[in-house]
Amino acid sequence: MGLKFLVVGAGAVGGYFGGRLLEAGENVTFLVRSKRRKQLEQNGLVLQSVKGDATLYPPLIEKGEAGTFDVILLSTKAYQLPNVLPDLKDFMHNETAVIPLLNGIGHLDTLDQYFNKDKVLGGLCFIESTLTKDGHILHTSSGHRLSFGERNGKLSERVERIAASFEKTNADVQASIHISEAMWRKYLFITTLSGITTLFNSPVGPIRNSHEGQAFTDQLIEEIVTTMRQTDEPIKDDFADKAWRQFMKVSEETKASMQKDKEKGLPVEADHIQGYLLQIAESNELSTPYLQAVYANLKVYEQMRKDAD
Known part of the structure; x- marks a missing residue:
C-alpha cells in the first residue's frame, strides 16, 4: 500500500x-x-x-x-x-x-x-x-x-x-544520509543571501559588482560560520568557501525570498534566521557587527509594519 x-x-x-x-x-x-x-x-x-x-x-x-x-x-x-x-x-x-x-x-x-x-x-x-x-x-x-x-x-x-x-x-x-550537514550549509547561504538583499534592498548583481558589497558579504559569511562553529553540528572547513562560490555563481537578478516578502510588505523570518544565530553568538560572547546590522534592518522593517497597522 x-x-x-x-x-x-x-x-x-x-x-x-x-x-x-x-x-x-x-x-x-x-x-x-x-x-x-x-x-x-x-x-x-x-x-x-x-x-x-x-x-x-x-x-x-x-x-x-x-x-x-x-x-x-x-x-x-x-x-x-x-x-x-x-x-x-x-x-x-x-x-x-x-x-x-x-x-x-x-x-x-x-x-x-x-x-x-x-x-x-x-x-x-x-x-x-x-x-x-x-x-x-x-x-x-x-x-x-x-x-x-x-x-x-x-x-x-x-x-x-x-x-x-x-x-x-x-x-x-x-x-x-548527510541531511544535517546539508541543512546547515543551506542555513549559511540563506542567512547570507537574505541578509545582504534585504539590507541593501537590492538583487545580488549590484552587491556583487561593488567592492563594498563583496567585502560586506565576505565578512558576513565569516561571522556566520564562526557562530555556527560554537554548536555541536557538522560545520566543515569548506563551509565559508562554498558559500562564497555559491554567492558568486547565482544570477544577478537573484533575490532571497525574504527580500521578496519585504517588498510585498509581508512578515519576515528575522528572528528565526538571523536572530537564532545572534542568540548563539551572544551566549558565546562573539562579536558579530555585520550580522547585527542585518538583523537591525529587519527589525526596523518589522516595526514599520507594526506602526502601519
Missing part, C-alpha cells in the same frame, strides 16, 4: 512539491484554510513552471476534519508554526513522519519538543517559486530540488519508502 501524504498549506513550496507528487499519481491531501480551499476548488492547484505546467484538483481538508497520514510535508513560514502545529496531531498516527522544509534550523527544536523527536526528519529544498495574486504557483528557474533524511545519518526503511514515492515525480528529490 502506498504512503498517504499530507501537505500543510498549498503555497509556493508545499504546493509545488505536493503538486508534483499528486501529478505522479501519489496519494496527496492538502491541509488549507477555508479561503485557500475555495480558491483551489474553483481554479485548481495551478503550477506555472519552466519544468512543465500542471493544473490539479487535489483532496483538500481543513483543521478539525478527519484523516490520518503517513508523511507530513511542512513548508510554512517559521512564524506560522505556533498556529499550525496544534492542527497536526489529529492527522498523525504512531508512525507518521514529519518532513520540515522551512528555512533555518531553529524550527527543529520546536518540532522536537512538540512531537516525539523520532518523528521529525531533516529536510530542505532549493526552488525559486512564488504565489501569484491569483493563487497560482509560479516556478521561475530550473532548480526544483528537495532533500530529506534521518538526522542521525542512517538510511532507514521509512526514508527509502518516501524516496520511492518521489521517484516518478517531475522534481529532483533525493534521500540523503
Whole structure:
C-alpha cells in the first residue's frame, strides 16, 4: 500500500512539491484554510513552471476534519508554526513522519519538543517559486530540488519508502544520509543571501559588482560560520568557501525570498534566521557587527509594519 501524504498549506513550496507528487499519481491531501480551499476548488492547484505546467484538483481538508497520514510535508513560514502545529496531531498516527522544509534550523527544536523527536526528519529544498495574486504557483528557474533524511545519518526503511514515492515525480528529490550537514550549509547561504538583499534592498548583481558589497558579504559569511562553529553540528572547513562560490555563481537578478516578502510588505523570518544565530553568538560572547546590522534592518522593517497597522 502506498504512503498517504499530507501537505500543510498549498503555497509556493508545499504546493509545488505536493503538486508534483499528486501529478505522479501519489496519494496527496492538502491541509488549507477555508479561503485557500475555495480558491483551489474553483481554479485548481495551478503550477506555472519552466519544468512543465500542471493544473490539479487535489483532496483538500481543513483543521478539525478527519484523516490520518503517513508523511507530513511542512513548508510554512517559521512564524506560522505556533498556529499550525496544534492542527497536526489529529492527522498523525504512531508512525507518521514529519518532513520540515522551512528555512533555518531553529524550527527543529520546536518540532522536537512538540512531537516525539523520532518523528521529525531533516529536510530542505532549493526552488525559486512564488504565489501569484491569483493563487497560482509560479516556478521561475530550473532548480526544483528537495532533500530529506534521518538526522542521525542512517538510511532507514521509512526514508527509502518516501524516496520511492518521489521517484516518478517531475522534481529532483533525493534521500540523503548527510541531511544535517546539508541543512546547515543551506542555513549559511540563506542567512547570507537574505541578509545582504534585504539590507541593501537590492538583487545580488549590484552587491556583487561593488567592492563594498563583496567585502560586506565576505565578512558576513565569516561571522556566520564562526557562530555556527560554537554548536555541536557538522560545520566543515569548506563551509565559508562554498558559500562564497555559491554567492558568486547565482544570477544577478537573484533575490532571497525574504527580500521578496519585504517588498510585498509581508512578515519576515528575522528572528528565526538571523536572530537564532545572534542568540548563539551572544551566549558565546562573539562579536558579530555585520550580522547585527542585518538583523537591525529587519527589525526596523518589522516595526514599520507594526506602526502601519
